Amino acid sequence: MNRNTMMKRVLAPALVLGVAGLASAPAVAVDYYLCAGAVTKTMPGGVPVPMWGFAQVANAPAQVPGCGAGATVPGPKLLVPAGDSLTVHLYNDALPEPISLVIPGQALPDGSSPVLIPDGQGRERVRSFTFETASGAAQAYTWSMLQPGSYPYQSGTHPQVQVQMGLYGPMTRDAAVGEAYSGVPYDTERDVFFSEIDPALHAAVHNGTYGTTGPTSTLEYVPKYFLVNGEPFEDGDPCLGASVAQGDRVLLRLYNEGLRELTPMMLGSHFEVVAEGGHKYGFARKQYSVLLPPGSTKDVVFTPSQGGTFAIFDRRLNLTNGPATGGGFRTCLSVDAGPAPSKHVGDLDGLGVIRSAYTWQATVRITVHDQDHNPVQGAIVSRSWTPAGYNGGPNNTATCTTDASGRCLLSRLFRRAQTASATLTVTGLTGAGGPDQPADNHDPDGDSNGTSIVVPRP
Amino acid sequence: MKTLLIHTGRLVAGLTLGLLTLTTASANAEIPGITGPNFSMTTGTAHIATPDGDSLLIWAYGHDSDPVQYPGPTLIVNQGDTVTVTLTNNLPEASSIVFPGQGSVTHDDPTPGLLTGEADSGGGTVTYSFVATEPGTYLYHSGTRPELQIEMGLVGALIVRPTGFDQNTNRTAYGHPDTAYDHEYLFLLTEMDPYIHDLVNFGFPQLVDNTTAFPVFWFINGRNGVDTLAADYVPWKPNQPYGALARTRPGEKVLIRLIGGGRDQHAFHAHGNHSFIIARDGRMVSSDPDNPAVGPDLSTARFTITPAPGSTVDALFDWTSKGLGWDIYGDPTEAGFEHSCSGAGPDNVDPSTGEDCDFHGVRLDSKVVLPGLQDLTFGGWYSGSPFLGHFGQLPPGEGGLNLNGGLFFMWHSHNEKELTNFDIFPGGMLSFVVIEPPGTPIP
Numbered sequence: 034m035n036r037n038t039m040m041k042r043v044l045a046p047a048l049v050l051g052v053a054g055l056a057s058a059p060a061v062a063v064d065y066y067l068c069a070g071a072v073t074k075t076m077p078g079g080v081p082v083p084m085w086g087f088a089q090v091a092n093a094p095a096q097v098p099g100c101g102a103g104a105t106v107p108g109p110k111l112l113v114p115a116g117d118s119l120t121v122h123l124y125n126d127a128l129p130e131p132i133s134l135v136i137p138g139q140a141l142p143d144g145s146s147p148v149l150i151p152d153g154q155g156r157e158r159v160r161s162f163t164f165e166t167a168s169g170a171a172q173a174y175t176w177s178m179l180q181p182g183s184y185p186y187q188s189g190t191h192p193q194v195q196v197q198m199g200l201y202g203p204m205t206r207d208a209a210v211g212e213a214y215s216g217v218p219y220d221t222e223r224d225v226f227f228s229e230i231d232p233a234l235h236a237a238v239h240n241g242t243y244g245t246t247g248p249t250s251t252l253e254y255v256p257k258y259f260l261v262n263g264e265p266f267e268d269g270d271p272c273l274g275a276s277v278a279q280g281d282r283v284l285l286r287l288y289n290e291g292l293r294e295l296t297p298m299m300l301g302s303h304f305e306v307v308a309e310g311g312h313k314y315g316f317a318r319k320q321y322s323v324l325l326p327p328g329s330t331k332d333v334v335f336t337p338s339q340g341g342t343f344a345i346f347d348r349r350l351n352l353t354n355g356p357a358t359g360g361g362f363r364t365c366l367s368v369d370a371g372p373a374p375s376k377h378v379g380d381l382d383g384l385g386v387i388r389s390a391y392t393w394q395a396t397v398r399i400t401v402h403d404q405d406h407n408p409v410q411g412a413i414v415s416r417s418w419t420p421a422g423y424n425g426g427p428n429n430t431a432t433c434t435t436d437a438s439g440r441c442l443l444s445r446l447f448r449r450a451q452t453a454s455a456t457l458t459v460t461g462l463t464g465a466g467g468p469d470q471p472a473d474n475h476d477p478d479g480d481s482n483g484t485s486i487v488v489p490r491p
Numbered sequence: 492m493k494t495l496l497i498h499t500g501r502l503v504a505g506l507t508l509g510l511l512t513l514t515t516a517s518a519n520a521e522i523p524g525i526t527g528p529n530f531s532m533t534t535g536t537a538h539i540a541t542p543d544g545d546s547l548l549i550w551a552y553g554h555d556s557d558p559v560q561y562p563g564p565t566l567i568v569n570q571g572d573t574v575t576v577t578l579t580n581n582l583p584e585a586s587s588i589v590f591p592g593q594g595s596v597t598h599d600d601p602t603p604g605l606l607t608g609e610a611d612s613g614g615g616t617v618t619y620s621f622v623a624t625e626p627g628t629y630l631y632h633s634g635t636r637p638e639l640q641i642e643m644g645l646v647g648a649l650i651v652r653p654t655g656f657d658q659n660t661n662r663t664a665y666g667h668p669d670t671a672y673d674h675e676y677l678f679l680l681t682e683m684d685p686y687i688h689d690l691v692n693f694g695f696p697q698l699v700d701n702t703t704a705f706p707v708f709w710f711i712n713g714r715n716g717v718d719t720l721a722a723d724y725v726p727w728k729p730n731q732p733y734g735a736l737a738r739t740r741p742g743e744k745v746l747i748r749l750i751g752g753g754r755d756q757h758a759f760h761a762h763g764n765h766s767f768i769i770a771r772d773g774r775m776v777s778s779d780p781d782n783p784a785v786g787p788d789l790s791t792a793r794f795t796i797t798p799a800p801g802s803t804v805d806a807l808f809d810w811t812s813k814g815l816g817w818d819i820y821g822d823p824t825e826a827g828f829e830h831s832c833s834g835a836g837p838d839n840v841d842p843s844t845g846e847d848c849d850f851h852g853v854r855l856d857s858k859v860v861l862p863g864l865q866d867l868t869f870g871g872w873y874s875g876s877p878f879l880g881h882f883g884q885l886p887p888g889e890g891g892l893n894l895n896g897g898l899f900f901m902w903h904s905h906n907e908k909e910l911t912n913f914d915i916f917p918g919g920m921l922s923f924v925v926i927e928p929p930g931t932p933i934p
Contacts, residue, residue, distance in 0.1 A: 324756075
């Protein structure tokens with residue numbers, strides 16, 4: 034992603050000065066080099082669809098003819114670190130039209146002014162929301178003031194054709210590291226980018242009949258393919274990235290760059306809808322589905338409380354690949370089953386006290402944890418003492434049973450004259466909780482290894 | 492105007508008595524359905540007649556040996572219940588049920604489909620189980636080939652009663668007192684494209700192209716207008732048992748349980764008053780949704796509610812004559828219609844009659860000049876009088892469908908084309924709320 038971190042370190046004080054002084058453009062910018070070109074995507078059943086997309090090119094300006102062959106739909110994610118501004122160096126790799134970039138929800142790129150063209154009756158009509166990048170040319174688009182949030186970026190030129198053709202992608206900027214919006218932290222994030230393909234429109238643009246003998250608008254728009262992150266679902270497709278852990282706050286960033294509203298629904302859990310169009314809600318809304326209008330984004334935080342696969346699909350029922358069932362807007366999120374239930378010793382603490390002129394008593398408090406290090410009530414602790422010692426005194430039993438705090442006591446009498454220290458070894462855990470996992474035994478305060486503890490004579 | 496009024500004797504006198512003495516409501520409207528927590532469900536085929544004269548093949552859920560029905564049986568369970576649903580599938584292809592909004596739904600299908608466990612065609616079975624942990628309004632529908640099977644009719648409502656619910660003494664939607672109500676009504680909104688149903692009916696399901704679906708029939712609770720106004724379980728609608736006519740009395744709270752059951756959004760437009768949206772997707776709209784004691788403190792008042800497909804909305808509606816500008820019960824001194832007004836609260840509305848005491852005794856004809864009968868057309872629901880509980884003179888053959896002198900407000904989709912049955916008006920998503928005079932038995 035070619036972010037110049039060195040530059041940020043050097044110039045950060047200058048940025049602070051700039052903010053404190055006058056509203057100059059932030060000096061810290063992240064640069065992306067995008068190359069727009071024509072590609073062919075193959076839909077299920079082997080249907081080729083001509084599309085336009087963006088390729089990300091490493092390093093220097095991407096003015097290399099042919100670089101558009103690596104274009105993807107949607108385009109690469111423009112991830113802007115918290116506090117940074119954004120510059121996209123755009124190269125138009127021989128697309129038949131001029132293109133441009135806008136980010137709905139953000140200000141127009143610095144220095145924008147619309148591009149007007151005369152129509153057949155001599156009237157001025159807007160063709161671009163901002164300055165254009167002609168075929169074979171390059172331009173830099175800079176957003177010096179970016180709002181945090183999830184946004185789509187897209188072509189700002191002839192959008193009724195160019196957005197449908199695939200010139201779009203996700204752009205995010207967090208309020209702070211690990212915090213999408215102020216007060217909305219997350220542990221992991223997933224982009225869920227919805228878009229559609231009407232193959233008839235693509236074919237007309239590709240063979241040059243759009244606007245002449247072919248369609249002249251999206252009036253007869255009938256999308257046949259429904260893409261999540263650029264791909265229509267096919268049975269056996271993987272879920273969104275790696276599986277997540279239970280209890281994690283999973284930020285799902287939902288984007289819709291299709292032309293119709295969608296309603297992504299998750300089965301098996303509610304989630305919290307936290308933001309819309311890059312603006313945080315005053316209060317999160319607990320829902321299991323969201324209305325996602327075209328061009329919009331919504332951010333939801335899913336905190337799974339159980340393992341399994343959580344299906345996400347469009348409840349507007351765009352669930353086919355062409356007419357074939359079992360496809361369309363579907364994906365899923367895998368949640369780890371979590372560690373199997375087990376228990377182990379989570380702490381051993383010992384204390385020696387003088388009981389009489391001849392004896393002293395060693396007492397050990399045992400804490401039993403489950404696999405998540407939560408206390409286990411009802412666990413039965415077995416022990417051995419070295420040396421064997423004598424019966425007598427309180428808690429002088431072969432086993433003890435843990436209370437609600439996961440703790441119980443075991444003690445033993447020893448002869449003062451002969452025994453300078455006594456060692457208790459936990460020989461097994463039974464009772465409540467899962468099976469004993471002695472390998473997990475530990476002691477946070479370090480006075481034992483979690484299995485044996487030495488109690489010195491006082 | 493007074494000269495046009497006809498005093499129709501005993502009936503009106505009885506209603507007038509109701510005006511003057513606060514009668515304890517003898518009953519309250521309750522959503523029809525089947526109670527759990529164990530359900531034996533089926534799928535099967537049937538044909539439904541639409542008001543334009545069409546007949547559509549449907550795939551639908553049923554209960555036990557009852558006829559399958561559209562929508563499926565409304566499942567009513569209690570919070571905390573372990574709900575078990577066994578589905579026997581009599582359709583020509585595999586089918587299933589998903590329960591959006593319910594966590595930890597388990598099933599016993601070793602070879603599940605894309606969304607859940609499935610029952611094979613020809614009598615296959617699958618059993619689902621889940622704990623209904625949270626109260627609220629939910630839906631269920633097919634999780635198998637949903638773009639076809641939901642279109643064909645495999646959708647229904649699930650209502651989870653809150654802990655402590657009692658139909659007679661503690662009617663709340665979510666347990667919190669701010670979700671209390673007097674009457675509850677379900678409005679499950681769906682649509683159908685007859686071309687798809689015909690293709691399936693004629694044996695060409697493989698020709699269905701979901702991407703070109705174009706619905707022209709719109710349903711509330713599985714009925715098109717104006718079948719929506721017929722009572723529940725009328726014998727001439729064996730596969731469409733649920734009506735959609737709401738009735739209430741002035742000042743009483745109506746819980747609207749609204750479900751987007753189909754693939755499209757429908758702008759449910761309730762005339763008569765705004766409604767307070769208290770919940771979405773079975774969760775109170777709350778500034779602290781994890782703490783039920785907070786209640787629906789983010790409620791908003793709307794007169795058009797558009798549930799997203801697959802989502803649910805709960806709203807509270809009530810009607811009084813607040814701000815109407817005239818005495819809703821007519822002349823307070825008129826023989827047989829004597830009434831007083833004891834306003835309470837900032838609205839100065841009489842809690843027992845719903846009358847706005849600011850306008851007690853204000854004559855309607857002091858506000859407007861009513862047109863003569865010769866200048867009016869009449870609907871069957873006009874009593875002949877603008878006054879609640881009154882009847883007036885009507886031309887021969889008019890009226891007759893308003894038995895109590897109530898006021899009718901249309902509740903309908905404000906996507907106006909959805910007020911038709913395949914291009915024929917009136918129809919589609921069309922129903923009414925009837926504001927009945929105090930004391931009128933409901934249901």
